Amino acid sequence: MIHILIVDNHPIVRKGLELFLNSKSDLKVVGSLNSGIEIFEFIRRNEVDVIISEIDLPELNGITALRAVKKENKSINVLMFSHQPEEIYAISTIKAGASGYLNKIASVEVIEEAVRKINNGDVYLSEKMEKHLHYEDTRKSRSRLFKKLSTREVEVLKLLSIGRKNKEIAEELDINEKTVSTYKARLFKKLNVNNIVDLIHQAKHHNLA
Numbered sequence: 001m002i003h004i005l006i007v008d009n010h011p012i013v014r015k016g017l018e019l020f021l022n023s024k025s026d027l028k029v030v031g032s033l034n035s036g037i038e039i040f041e042f043i044r045r046n047e048v049d050v051i052i053s054e055i056d057l058p059e060l061n062g063i064t065a066l067r068a069v070k071k072e073n074k075s076i077n078v079l080m081f082s083h084q085p086e087e088i089y090a091i092s093t094i095k096a097g098a099s100g101y102l103n104k105i106a107s108v109e110v111i112e113e114a115v116r117k118i119n120n121g122d123v124y125l126s127e128k129m130e131k132h133l134h135y136e137d138t139r140k141s142r143s144r145l146f147k148k149l150s151t152r153e154v155e156v157l158k159l160l161s162i163g164r165k166n167k168e169i170a171e172e173l174d175i176n177e178k179t180v181s182t183y184k185a186r187l188f189k190k191l192n193v194n195n196i197v198d199l200i201h202q203a204k205h206h207n208l209a
Helices: 011-022 036-045 062-072 086-095 108-119 127-148 151-161 166-173 177-190 196-205
Strands: 002-007 027-033 050-053 077-082 100-103
Touching: 002 011, 002 036, 002 108, 011 027, 011 108, 027 036, 036 050, 036 062, 050 062, 050 108, 062 077, 062 086, 077 086, 077 108, 086 100, 086 127, 100 108, 151 166, 151 177, 151 196, 166 177, 177 196
Parallel strands: 002 027, 002 050, 050 077, 077 100
Antiparallel strands: none
16 A cells, blocks of 8 residues: 655645545555645654655745655655646756656646656656756766866777777877876776777767767
């Protein structure tokens, strides 16, 4: 049984969600609140697996409540369910600790799917926002990789990727061959590979070459 808490300042939204979710044999709405401040006392006294919460709440907004909830109750998964545009809020709420974000135009079937998915420990976003999140993560991983490599290591990597031999790299960069070998060894270690083919593949995968 998945125990669900609904937090929204519109009674019709709370009632509609409650009626639909309770119609499923393994879903149970255990509470229905109209403000963020009420969440903390409720989850201290009741078993809650998933919270469905609006962002715009009286007394305490949903994102502030989310951070506080996740700090004390890491096992509770929070689905932000808001009229606010996902392009602005989806990624930021996920970073704040939410397990999913849905705009209120979503169908009840999508809400059910999201609840089940986040209860299993996954993240739920619309297809458009999934792509955006993946792009952000990829961009950041590339950025971190660039920071790990020195300027000279990047130069050596680029020359290796276009087929230059150690001697040619040494001449082009005005360093000796032994130094080139040292840079290659560092690149193998930093990019976690053990041969030149995998090194070049990793470089191209991360747009470093």
